Amino acid sequence: MQCNPVCSLCSQAQETALHLILQCPYAEVWARGSAWSNGLIQVPDQETGIEEWWNKFLNNLSKNERRLKAVVLMYVAWNLWKERNRRVFEGRSMEPMQVLQEIKAEMILRKLACGSPELF
Ligand SMILES: [Zn+2]
Numbered sequence: 001m002q003c004n005p006v007c008s009l010c011s012q013a014q015e016t017a018l019h020l021i022l023q024c025p026y027a028e029v030w031a032r033g034s035a036w037s038n039g040l041i042q043v044p045d046q047e048t049g050i051e052e053w054w055n056k057f058l059n060n061l062s063k064n065e066r067r068l069k070a071v072v073l074m075y076v077a078w079n080l081w082k083e084r085n086r087r088v089f090e091g092r093s094m095e096p097m098q099v100l101q102e103i104k105a106e107m108i109l110r111k112l113a114c115g116s117p118e119l120f
Pocket residue numbers: 007008009010011012013019020023024025026
């Protein structure tokens with residue numbers, strides 16, 4: 001089975017983890033989520049690697065702040081990946097604002113089930 005090496009979100013670049021999660025124009029979800037999360041979601045800045053980004057954004061935070069921010073970063077990255085898979089495997093797509101709504105809904109469900117994170 002041959003894979004399409006081009007990003008299914010923007011069709012403008014090679015599909016890599018770095019591109020999909022941080023550099024793709026579709027990843028405007030980060031910018032849209034910034035205001036909603038009171039700055040907890042920050043727009044990635046010219047990152048050169050996933051690990052660098054992860055460490056930079058979680059560095060110098062208290063344990064609780066780091067846990068909360070890590071949850072948010074994972075939800076955004078996970079939902080960008082899910083949108084990629086929705087397009088590749090289901091032939092359906094969502095707008096970035098809809099993906100942000102999915103992120104909010106998942107976080108609310110998690111809070112109801114586990115009692116955290118306290119984002120709202
Ligand atoms: Zn892309």
